[in-house]
Amino acid sequence: MKLNRRKFIGTTAAASALLAAPMAIGSGHGRAKVVVIGGGAGGATAARYIAKDSNGEIDVTLVEPTRTYYTCFFSNLYIGGFREIDSIAHSYGTLASEYGVNVVHDWAIGVDRDAKSVTLAGGSTLSYDKLILSPGIDFVDGAVPGWDLNSQNAMPHAYKAGSQTELLKAQIEAMPEGGTFAMVAPPNPFRCPPGPYERVSMVAHRLRDINPTAKIIVADPKEKFSKMALFQEGWADNYSGMIDWIGADFGGGNVEVDPHAMTVSIDGEVTSVDACNVIPAMKAGRIAELAGVTDGNWAPVNANDMSSKMDENVYVLGDATSQGDMPKSGFSANSQAKVCANSVRGALTGSSVFPARYSNTCWSLIDTDNGVKVGATYEATEEKIAKVDGFISATGESADLRAATYRESVGWYDGITADMFG
Amino acid sequence: MRWITLTTLLSLGFATQVTAEAGGNAERGEDLFRQCAGCHQVGESAEHRIGPSLNGIFDRSAGVAEGFRYSNAMERTAAGGLVWTYESLDTFIENPRNLVSGTRMSFRGIANQQDRDDLLAYLRLFSASPANIPEAAPTAKGLDHDLDPEILSISGDPAYGEYLSNECTTCHLLSGNDNGIPSITNWPVEDFVIALHAYKNAKRLHPVMQMMAGRLSNEEIAALAAYFKGLDQ
Numbered sequence: 001m002k003l004n005r006r007k008f009i010g011t012t013a014a015a016s017a018l019l020a021a022p023m024a025i026g027s028g029h030g031r032a033k034v035v036v037i038g039g040g041a042g043g044a045t046a047a048r049y050i051a052k053d054s055n056g057e058i059d060v061t062l063v064e065p066t067r068t069y070y071t072c073f074f075s076n077l078y079i080g081g082f083r084e085i086d087s088i089a090h091s092y093g094t095l096a097s098e099y100g101v102n103v104v105h106d107w108a109i110g111v112d113r114d115a116k117s118v119t120l121a122g123g124s125t126l127s128y129d130k131l132i133l134s135p136g137i138d139f140v141d142g143a144v145p146g147w148d149l150n151s152q153n154a155m156p157h158a159y160k161a162g163s164q165t166e167l168l169k170a171q172i173e174a175m176p177e178g179g180t181f182a183m184v185a186p187p188n189p190f191r192c193p194p195g196p197y198e199r200v201s202m203v204a205h206r207l208r209d210i211n212p213t214a215k216i217i218v219a220d221p222k223e224k225f226s227k228m229a230l231f232q233e234g235w236a237d238n239y240s241g242m243i244d245w246i247g248a249d250f251g252g253g254n255v256e257v258d259p260h261a262m263t264v265s266i267d268g269e270v271t272s273v274d275a276c277n278v279i280p281a282m283k284a285g286r287i288a289e290l291a292g293v294t295d296g297n298w299a300p301v302n303a304n305d306m307s308s309k310m311d312e313n314v315y316v317l318g319d320a321t322s323q324g325d326m327p328k329s330g331f332s333a334n335s336q337a338k339v340c341a342n343s344v345r346g347a348l349t350g351s352s353v354f355p356a357r358y359s360n361t362c363w364s365l366i367d368t369d370n371g372v373k374v375g376a377t378y379e380a381t382e383e384k385i386a387k388v389d390g391f392i393s394a395t396g397e398s399a400d401l402r403a404a405t406y407r408e409s410v411g412w413y414d415g416i417t418a419d420m421f422g
Numbered sequence: 423m424r425w426i427t428l429t430t431l432l433s434l435g436f437a438t439q440v441t442a443e444a445g446g447n448a449e450r451g452e453d454l455f456r457q458c459a460g461c462h463q464v465g466e467s468a469e470h471r472i473g474p475s476l477n478g479i480f481d482r483s484a485g486v487a488e489g490f491r492y493s494n495a496m497e498r499t500a501a502g503g504l505v506w507t508y509e510s511l512d513t514f515i516e517n518p519r520n521l522v523s524g525t526r527m528s529f530r531g532i533a534n535q536q537d538r539d540d541l542l543a544y545l546r547l548f549s550a551s552p553a554n555i556p557e558a559a560p561t562a563k564g565l566d567h568d569l570d571p572e573i574l575s576i577s578g579d580p581a582y583g584e585y586l587s588n589e590c591t592t593c594h595l596l597s598g599n600d601n602g603i604p605s606i607t608n609w610p611v612e613d614f615v616i617a618l619h620a621y622k623n624a625k626r627l628h629p630v631m632q633m634m635a636g637r638l639s640n641e642e643i644a645a646l647a648a649y650f651k652g653l654d655q
Contacts, residue, residue, distance in 0.1 A: 338588040411602025
């Protein structure tokens with residue numbers, strides 16, 4: 001057994017130096033090269049595991065535009081006032097210094113799969129033996145009539161964490177007494193299935209403290225959603241009369257917004273709103289489409305190793321994929337990244353490749369010390385990642401159990417972020 | 423330990439001391455100790471398990487039990503001169519992480535002062551001097567099991583365990599730090615195997631762990647136990 005292999009590479013070139021380099025990065029070393037695009041739960045984990053376990057045999061470059069990464073998971077808890085924004089912020093320093101990952105803060109703007117190279121917005125190119133795409137999500141143009149990305153300051157999506165999340169929280173807190181908050185929920189499939197409903201809970205929690213006569217309207221194009229019974233029980237018990245959820249049956253999918261007038265039209269009825277969170281329909285992050293590995297909105301992958309169905313040298317992780325039964329979650333992306341890392345190392349260095357195994361658990365917070373969870377294990381079959389076993393919190397659970405579930409989610413946050421960023 | 427042994431102890435004259443120092447009820451403390459017994463043994467032939475043996479804990483320096491591997495956090499605190507007095511033990515049991523942030527002791531603490539007094543009164547019985555450790559079987563709740571000895575004797579492959587551990591480390595911190603999710607680092611192999619089989623067989627109730635353990639084979643559980651036991655911190 002090899003322990004304490006973390007420091008096999010003492011140093012790495014500073015990101016700024018890499019950015020300044022005019023030539024292709026990482027060429028001519030003779031080591032196998034892996035380029036990872038996207039530094040979230042999928043990409044950061046894959047980069048870390050490949051670097052950690054390959055004893056320096058693989059040159060790993062991680063391309064991520066932001067220097068500070070805000071996790072989407074737990075960003076709702078920031079809105080609810082349970083976390084500070086800094087507590088969900090992470091840097092890539094440890095990946096670079098302890099694991100020898102070349103971290104490049106730039107946008108990937110093109111992939112040439114024939115030449116096996118990636119073009120960056122800064123002008124340089126990166127060649128690869130294996131490419132891992134973990135770009136998260138982008139929004140489908142025109143998904144919500146009246147809204148586009150230019151409207152995101154008036155009606156934030158807050159579905160990529162950071163300044164959007166801060167903006168939404170500030171707008172909610174600035175609502176006039178008795179004002180109205182509206183959410184336009186997304187159609188399936190989308191990132192973090194319980195996410196919009198945890199957010200509704202957190203908004204209600206915050207408003208109950210500072211603006212208890214405020215109203216929350218949710219326009220939803222779906223008839224049901226993740227943990228629906230748990231959330232609806234929690235809303236009735238804790239935020240009675242505050243939340244009006246309008247599902248597809250009642251026209252929740254027939255929505256138009258006007259970000260200038262700050263109105264939302266639901267099934268023809270126009271309502272003035274004081275804050276509005278528009279979460280449009282989603283698709284794979286754009287680089288997946290540019291790389292030509294998408295089919296429709298998502299990138300299909302092989303269940304045994306997360307390789308693209310279009311190219312055996314390209315892997316796709318996390319929210320951007322269509323893979324079968326796993327939800328689009330940070331936990332899933334982290335789980336998929338470790339299967340992918342094992343496979344990539346095997347292909348490049350001949351290390352043992354073990355059978356894929358996947359799992360996921362999603363915790364949500366409904367109110368103070370009132371956590372719930374849903375989870376499942378998965379296996380690779382010929383056609384997809386298929387669910388093996390699962391569980392979900394029950395309605396009517398004791399306060400002690402709900403409090404323990406919340407504490408567990410806090411522990412999980414520490415665990416997964418250590419697994420991603422070292 | 424049974425009440426009879428406690429009575430024996432009382433007759434030996436320890437009771438006055440216990441009552442005077444702690445004001446606790448050692449008999450009640452014995453019941454309360456059950457929540458500790460998953461990890462700690464006390465009494466004759468008590469051994470280090472997930473946590474150190476608690477024989478002779480009073481007036482001992484922290485972090486010095488021979489043969490036990492402490493968390494970095496505990497070693498740091500011990501290096502600062504922590505001695506287990508009634509007061510420091512009381513503070514620690516109230517909330518372990520208030521005193522030693524980052525301890526691997528996965529225990530929320532006991533808020534009730536009387537409960538802590540009773541528990542410490544019980545522990546005090548095992549601390550007068552080594553000769554006074556009562557003749558009782560070590561507490562063994564954590565080791566109660568009906569696992570086939572053949573399963574327990576499987577020798578795990580730590581390299582395979584390292585791969586499998588990828589599924590654990592999404593929640594459990596390899597550093598052994600614990601904040602809502604228990605530490606699983608450096609457990610004795612036997613305890614680890616028993617615990618995972620208890621989840622697999624639905625004797626332990628946590629739904630996530632039942633699900634995760636549910637599809638682990640006997641060899642895979644042994645491999646995980648071998649890997650986590652051998653971890654450097």
